Amino acid sequence: MTGSITENGSDNEERFVSVCHVNPAFENPEAIRPADPDDPVEEGGSTRSVSSVEDVDNTIQNSRSPPTANGHGGVDSPPLYEPKAEPKPAVVVVRNAHKSYSSGTPVLTDFNMTVEKGTIYGLLGSSGCGKTTILSCIVGVRRLDSGSIYVFGNRPGESGSGVPGKNVGYMPQDISLYGDFTIGETLTYFGSLYCMNKAAIEKNREWLVEFLELPEPSRRVGTLSGGQKRRVSIAVAMIHDPQLLILDEPTVGVDPLLRESIWEHLVERVTKYDTTVIITTHYIEEARNSNAIGLMRNGKLLAEKPPEALMREHNAPLLEDVVLKLCRKDTDESDSFDGVEMKKHNAGDFEANYGKPKPKDENLPTMAQIDSESVGGSFTDAIKRVLTLGHKNAMVLIRNYLLLIFILWVPAAQVLFMCLALGNDPKPMKFGIVNHEFEATGIKDCETLLGYRKNETCSLVGLSCEFLNTLPGDVVHQRFYDTESEARYAVQRGKIWGFMSFPEEFSSAYYTKIASSALADEETLNGSSIALEMDETSKQISGTLKKQFGDSFKDFTKALLVECGYSERLGELPLQIIDPIYGSDNTDTREFMSCGIMIAILFFFPLITAGIQYIYEKKLGTLERTLVAGVNTWEIMAGFSITTSLILFVQTMLALMIVTVLFQIEVVGSFVLCVILGILVGLGGVSMGFLIGSFCKEEVEATMLSIAMFFPVVMLSGIMWPLEGMPIGFQYFSYLLPCQLPSEAMRSIVSRGWDFSHSHVWPGFASIVAWIVFYWALTILLHKKNLVR
Numbered sequence: 001m002t003g004s005i006t007e008n009g010s011d012n013e014e015r016f017v018s019v020c021h022v023n024p025a026f027e028n029p030e031a032i033r034p035a036d037p038d039d040p041v042e043e044g045g046s047t048r049s050v051s052s053v054e055d056v057d058n059t060i061q062n063s064r065s066p067p068t069a070n071g072h073g074g075v076d077s078p079p080l081y082e083p084k085a086e087p088k089p090a091v092v093v094v095r096n097a098h099k100s101y102s103s104g105t106p107v108l109t110d111f112n113m114t115v116e117k118g119t120i121y122g123l124l125g126s127s128g129c130g131k132t133t134i135l136s137c138i139v140g141v142r143r144l145d146s147g148s149i150y151v152f153g154n155r156p157g158e159s160g161s162g163v164p165g166k167n168v169g170y171m172p173q174d175i176s177l178y179g180d181f182t183i184g185e186t187l188t189y190f191g192s193l194y195c196m197n198k199a200a201i202e203k204n205r206e207w208l209v210e211f212l213e214l215p216e217p218s219r220r221v222g223t224l225s226g227g228q229k230r231r232v233s234i235a236v237a238m239i240h241d242p243q244l245l246i247l248d249e250p251t252v253g254v255d256p257l258l259r260e261s262i263w264e265h266l267v268e269r270v271t272k273y274d275t276t277v278i279i280t281t282h283y284i285e286e287a288r289n290s291n292a293i294g295l296m297r298n299g300k301l302l303a304e305k306p307p308e309a310l311m312r313e314h315n316a317p318l319l320e321d322v323v324l325k326l327c328r329k330d331t332d333e334s335d336s337f338d339g340v341e342m343k344k345h346n347a348g349d350f351e352a353n354y355g356k357p358k359p360k361d362e363n364l365p366t367m368a369q370i371d372s373e374s375v376g377g378s379f380t381d382a383i384k385r386v387l388t389l390g391h392k393n394a395m396v397l398i399r400n401y402l403l404l405i406f407i408l409w410v411p412a413a414q415v416l417f418m419c420l421a422l423g424n425d426p427k428p429m430k431f432g433i434v435n436h437e438f439e440a441t442g443i444k445d446c447e448t449l450l451g452y453r454k455n456e457t458c459s460l461v462g463l464s465c466e467f468l469n470t471l472p473g474d475v476v477h478q479r480f481y482d483t484e485s486e487a488r489y490a491v492q493r494g495k496i497w498g499f500m501s502f503p504e505e506f507s508s509a510y511y512t513k514i515a516s517s518a519l520a521d522e523e524t525l526n527g528s529s530i531a532l533e534m535d536e537t538s539k540q541i542s543g544t545l546k547k548q549f550g551d552s553f554k555d556f557t558k559a560l561l562v563e564c565g566y567s568e569r570l571g572e573l574p575l576q577i578i579d580p581i582y583g584s585d586n587t588d589t590r591e592f593m594s595c596g597i598m599i600a601i602l603f604f605f606p607l608i609t610a611g612i613q614y615i616y617e618k619k620l621g622t623l624e625r626t627l628v629a630g631v632n633t634w635e636i637m638a639g640f641s642i643t644t645s646l647i648l649f650v651q652t653m654l655a656l657m658i659v660t661v662l663f664q665i666e667v668v669g670s671f672v673l674c675v676i677l678g679i680l681v682g683l684g685g686v687s688m689g690f691l692i693g694s695f696c697k698e699e700v701e702a703t704m705l706s707i708a709m710f711f712p713v714v715m716l717s718g719i720m721w722p723l724e725g726m727p728i729g730f731q732y733f734s735y736l737l738p739c740q741l742p743s744e745a746m747r748s749i750v751s752r753g754w755d756f757s758h759s760h761v762w763p764g765f766a767s768i769v770a771w772i773v774f775y776w777a778l779t780i781l782l783h784k785k786n787l788v789r
């Protein structure tokens, strides 16, 4: 949008057009012809253009000799109307404004500005001098470090200023529109944000499409050219007929004829409806049509006067010359301070008009007041805006339906993968057997031995094989070895997890032990023991194997006792484990983990997507536009939450179906409670996503932060491992995490069937609601304090 001095006339077509052909149009539209890069303007024998403030600055930097006035190609055409002599009440007043960004370099230094009601104020200045910064402070999306701004007599954001809100129309420098929306949808969306009724939106929309020569309203914004997008952006700023119109470089990339008609329309608006317009432009001569010019340089206002007065005062036929002179003067004054720009702001022009500014507010010019009726601050309007935002979010998702399908399925797919991989009892496990009973009987395999046993009742041969036969084949893969050293070597080679060895006299000794345990001697006791040697490096494997051996041995003993005419209860431990109260004998760790996993995924996935979407909207500029439309942070969050709740409903249902249908985990309690909890947890994630999105600048930052939080939260919330397994301090700390109590509540509903009133259930709901409130409060506070990056 800006360019360097064009020596050959072909560098920057847009600007070139503005210099050579625009201004005549104001006087003589017939003189307009399309831009021709090969049609440079003669300037003192060479072709050059010094029409933008950039050019002026560059000219000063590059050579201290000014270009001749009549060589600029600008035409000494009169402005569209004469400046008005009487001072009018001020709409925008800026006093002693200071602002710097995080880099620390001051962008605004002692900046003063006054914009009168019903005027066009042309803010000129080279690239990077702070024009956009001051405009964003005026519309209330940024704050000054010090100094004050008054809009319609109030500070931006104060009730009554209507700014941000209905009283201002803001066209940011960037396009800041949704590429997937059509032109019609875009205008309807912003019109609805201003709570306009359908008829008014329709009327203004039709007019703007015609006036700004927009393509047909059904065209998607993303498919338009840069200039067309810019015109849609102007239309958005005007859709609600605001009293204050702030346009940041609206004429860049716009056809000269259209540029002329935009200016004409602005003039008409100002004269007919007393609208106030602040416009920035790099095309100096274009700004002659303003009532007042504010010339900015390095964050300060060098002059603020009607263009005619400036030209008269500086005895210059062109506004460009005035700008040049003022910039040169400023540079000279700065240089006189040993090259350090320490010159205090020259507020002479400003003071001549409005008196010496004081830190207090008493010297403010009379303030224009707005019609308080027009400020859309009612609760009904807020609800309308929330619904409009919700509708917009839904449209964005529907337009990206592949993304929507992905979003709906991802949590369910993650639950599926997690449940497939985690919490199952390990199987099969290879285990070695050294059976010395084979040597005693002379039979070398269990199959033959068991064949013998079948023909006899209470046979005291081959009990080792009887026991091995009770071990489930899909859990324990048995591998036979002749000696312990062979089996031990196999363990050392990592081929088996351990081995068991049966003594030669195992059958008779074990029978003696169970039949007359009180009389059993040392030899009998030794002979009835099975020795286990194991690789204990994996507690899950060795623990599962030991449990399996214990269970199978109990079953084997009971069967033997019955076969030999004894009560099977002799084979039971004194510790009787009766039917479980909750869960079942064969409940695996997956059942324990699945609820926590579901909660963790339903929290973190929306967290990341919300954070990324928020940052995307920030970068796109649509968030800024929405805020300038008077939408509050809570309304944006509520609008997003409406759409997300529907998505979360589907996500929770799908995740629960995976758990119940595919993994056969029965939901003993209320399914509805589970769904509500899932949605609340997702909303908790969304709320935290907003918080993260507020202080992260880039999507990658938000993603990395979310990933960094995922594992600690999951690990410390008792999802993978019972809380009792953690150091006591961490156990208490885990109650402060957003997933801990909801996981416990979900587990209690699913596995134990407890209802909402249970002390393990309601705290899960209460804690996630508290977290949502906390995240919302913090996000709103960040926005209020302007700490959003």
Ligand SMILES: Nc1ncnc2c1ncn2[C@@H]1O[C@H](COP(=O)(O)OP(=O)(O)OP(=O)(O)O)[C@@H](O)[C@H]1O
Pocket: 101, 102, 103, 107, 125, 126, 127, 128, 129, 130, 131, 132, 133, 134, 173
């Ligand atoms: N968010 C930000 N963080 C840090 N620095 C910023 C930020 N926005 C702007 N700046 C810096 O502040 C200075 C003024 O920027 P600003 O956008 O207000 O200039 P401008 O006059 O509007 O420029 P242009 O005409 O090119 O749009 C520039 O140096 C810019 O790099």
